[in-house]
Amino acid sequence: MTSGNVLNVEHVSVSFPAEHGRRLWAVDDVSLGLERGTVLGIVGESGSGKTTVARSITGQEVPSSGEIFLDGVPLDAHRSRSTNRAIQMVFQDPYASLNPRLTVRQVLRELLRIHHLVSRDDEEERCRELMRDVGLPPAALDGKPGQFSGGQRQRIAIARALAVEPQVLIADEPVSALDVSVQATILQLFHDLRERLSLSVIFISHNLAVVRHLSDRVAVMYLGKIVEEGEREQIFSDPRHPYTRSLLASVPRLHAASVAPPRLRGEPPSPVDRPSGCAFHPRCPRAEEICARESPALLEAGDGGHLAACHFRNEPPTDLEDS
């Protein structure tokens, strides 16, 4: 556990009951640290466990094992109001997370009062300040969620999260439901907020382009485990796990018509039936006999702080990965 971190996730596992008395391990021994004032991106496909990690941090899921520390203090299952306040979440669909019958001002004032954040006289000024923070005019305070566009609604959801002055903001696919021309504005807003409010953010997305634009550090998840973690450019310029390389190659590109992506075979298996050894081995173009037998630990690869869970993390990619 590093002391400069605002949040530490230590060996957290989350499991759910599955058919025939078995258990589904949605998150399997995950450790993460979020440095203050930085953005940690978590990428993965559906079923990778990225959202379950977020839900265990916010307290919506209780880990089967492991611990989560906020500012070095362990969080237990029953969280105080101030702990809940300290960790806020922004979702993919802002419409589902905003009360359609209340004006933006009513939503924000209620939060300011419940948490005793400002005096009544200062409420209006704080509401206006929040609108400025998220790039909306003060007049937006009089609107109800239904009157706003998708991008504006996401700004309101962010303002609501910021209202309680959280230490950690968790954003789960916050731009995925927005039109392309609007995604850029929300991404820019996250950039600004990190700079101005030195916010600490966990940014969860399946979209690698978005994660690369925003993150300082990146963790890649597959079937409940972190398979690679490192500084942004370590992950994107020097990926050490074949899964990370496949993900990067699969992103549709504007000007790469001639390059055929290496096609990953098959689909991720069910977390109930985790393959033996490395869970990625049945789909891995690099897999050898050892991969079916031994589960690789998340170990140092290349430069400092770059970790990968692959037996071949320190060897160059093979030609097999290009077919």
Place this chain on the structure above:
Amino acid sequence: MSVVSAAVSALAVEDLSVELPRDGTTIRPVNGVSFTVERGRSLAIVGESGSGKSVTLRAILGLLPKGGRITSGHVAVEGRTLKESRRNLGRGRDAHLSIVFQDPLAALNPVLTVGAQIAEAPRFVLGLTRRAARDRALELLRLVGIPDPVRRYDAYPHELSGGLRQRVMIAVALSSEPKVLLCDEPTTSLDVTIQAQVLALLSDLRRDEGLALVFVTHDLGVAAEVAEDLAVMYAGRLVETGPVSEVLSSPKHPYTFGLLESAIDVDTPDRIPLAIPGSLPDLSQLPKGCAFHPRCFLATPECTTTDVELRSVGEGRASACLHADQLTIGTRRS
């Protein structure tokens, strides 16, 4: 891509306009849209939500929502004009056109096995025997890359993963042996590695079976991978058309330019994406003149009064902008 030579094109759409009732008024989500797709080629129609790209596909199939009607235009498949009344689904449907939707779970029948759904058209549209239809369905399951087709034949849609379901949807679409496959965001709900597999499958089908593809998407990267030709749609109109690589490297319409500038590219992390100012117009209150002018950095007073049609801006290229010649490669606003 051109408006003429409808006789030889796999699909020719000419001057298609659609009206839909909304909130007591009438909107026109598709307005004078024309394009052609040749055999074995693919056209991507890109646009944001509300641009009219999906309604265009539905109008081609005659699947408009209640109260919607086609007010002008015609559609021809392999030179044969489709009558609107024949373009409904059901046993008498036009076998030469098929569609793949974004959400296969909503489009597939939940109480029929996937095999039965794939065998339906071979049996009732193509007139095969029960046994031959089953064999054809198994062949299609193999063609779309479903492992263990004999076992999957008896599976229900909910028993399959999202990627497999979309493959089944494609098999159903191919089961009537269409000449033209319409795809409405078929990979949007799929994971990126599965999306790559489905895009590769569609490209193979185009090349090997000579299918003509029309691919509707909001993702320029997907369009670049899957299509040879690109049509950019805004507020019910095509505003730019041309070969996909040329349009994406030197756009001739400010909206296309703006879409490219706002794109978040995985390979250029330090380039800050620029959003297009403003938002999509309400179709019931479209701006006069060019519908894009309130958001356009090239707009002049002329743009607020002149209704601009697509016109040629070079070999195979067309743009509906009065100032197309002012857009040059590499220029960024601000």
